[in-house]
Structure formats: C-alpha cells, structure tokens
C-alpha cells in the first residue's frame with residue numbers, strides 16, 4: 527500500500543534522508559523508532575509534501591500511484607492522513623468548522639457531495655464520543671488551550687472523520703498520560719486496524735506499542751532504515767537502547 531524506495535531528501539541543502547526503503551502492505555501497522563535527529567519527522571513531512579523538504583531521489587508509491595506526482599491536497603483526497611507531534615492551534619476557528627471544512631474539501635476533490643450540517647455533526651459527535659473527547663470541546667477553537675491528551679484525542683477524532691486509507695502518525699504518544707495513551711491506541715486500532723488500511727506509527731517509546739501491536743518495527747538511524755524486526759525489537763530497544771541493539 528505504501529512503498530518507499532531509496533528515498534533521499536534534503537532540508538535547506540542538508541541531506542537528511544539518505545536512501546530510505548520501506549514497504550507497508552495493506553492490513554499492517556508498522557512502527558518506526560529511532561534516535562533524535564534520525565529523520566523520522568522529516569519522513570512524515572516529505573510524505574505530506576511540506577514545503578522546504580526537498581525530495582532529491584527515490585520514489586514513493588501510494589496505493590498504486592506515484593505520491594510525488596500529487597499535490598498535498600490530492601494526497602489527502604487519495605486517503606493519506608498525517609498526524610503531527612505538534613498540532614497547530616487555530617484561534618477563531620472551531621473544531622467543528624475546521625473538521626467540516628477539511629472533510630468537505632476532501633469530498634469535493636473526490637467529486638463527492640458535501641455532508642449536510644446535521645449529518646456532519648452526528649458524525650463528529652459519534653467520533654468524539656468513541657474517543658472520549660467531550661462533545662463541547664468541538665465548539666472550541668482548534669487546539670487552543672487543549673491539554674496534550676485533548677489535542678491527541680482531537681487528532682484521532684479528525685482521523686475518524688476523514689476515514690483515511692493510510693495514516694502516518696508522528697509521535698502521537700508524546701506527552702500523553704496513561705488514559706490518553708490508551709484512548710489514542712484504541713482509536714488507532716478501531717479506525718485503522720482493517721484489512722484495506724495501513725499505518726506508519728513513528729514513536730520514541732514502546733508504550734504506545736503495547737496498545738497498538740505493530741506487525742513490524744523499523745529502526746531509522748541517520749536517514750536510513752538500519753534494522754527491521756517484529757514487536758520484540760521495540761521491547762529490546764526499550765530495554766537496551768539504540769546503541770546496544772544496533773551494535
């Protein structure tokens with residue numbers, strides 16, 4: 527479903543990704559772990575098409591199409607969802623307005639009809655309920671004054687509403703308490719653990735992987751995947767550290 531081949535990318539002329547290859551078949555959840563500065567977030571930004579992250583070589587095939595031939599909004603319409611470590615705050619725009627505009631923009635791009643206000647609110651409330659986000663949070667400005675846990679639950683609500691084919695989640699677990707971690711894990715499982723979907727879960731810690739059991743774990747170091755294993759690899763990394771496991 528997502529096939530990355532020999533990907534190289536620079537940020538401000540500095541090479542960050544240095545020949546990264548990785549394949550996530552439909553129905554699987556893969557985790558990427560790696561030391562600070564390895565290029566994990568850069569990979570997520572490159573997949574999303576963020577300006578300033580220049581692809582200098584290699585290819586990414588998403589659901590049979592060339593990802594780099596698509597604009598960022600086309601990637602979203604094709605079913606790619608990106609969740610980032612530091613969600614943006616948007617004063618003056620409510621969660622409901624933001625989510626509805628995002629969903630309808632995607633539906634227009636796909637040539638689908640927009641959802642009516644009533645249908646949308648029903649869908650948003652259902653997702654919020656399922657993820658333990660209080661319904662009145664949906665009326666508040668996007669992420670403004672949200673706790674770390676509320677921001678991540680809000681991001682999972684967004685993911686549930688967009689119902690993507692593939693999610694790339696960058697450190698969705700950072701700064702979460704135990705309950706929020708569990709809620710996020712359950713959200714990922716219920717929304718994305720399906721035979722026709724896939725997930726790339728970028729994380730520093732093993733703890734989210736106790737809730738979302740990955741099919742494979744990859745270690746990203748200095749811009750490349752240097753080791754791949756099963757869930758036991760994450761446990762070994764947590765117990766022994768990168769230096770020991772990669773030695």
Ligand code: ADP
Pocket residue numbers: 537538540542560561562563564565566567568569
């Ligand atoms: P990770 O997420 O694995 O911690 P990043 O992808 O954030 O790593 O960063 C990889 C490298 O790229 C680091 O050396 C970082 O300093 C550099 N880098 C990332 N973004 C930028 C940027 N916008 N400008 C300059 N350097 C950057």
Ligand code: MG
Pocket residue numbers: 562563567
């Ligand atoms: Mg980092």
Ligand code: MG
Pocket residue numbers: 566567568611697
């Ligand atoms: Mg990062």
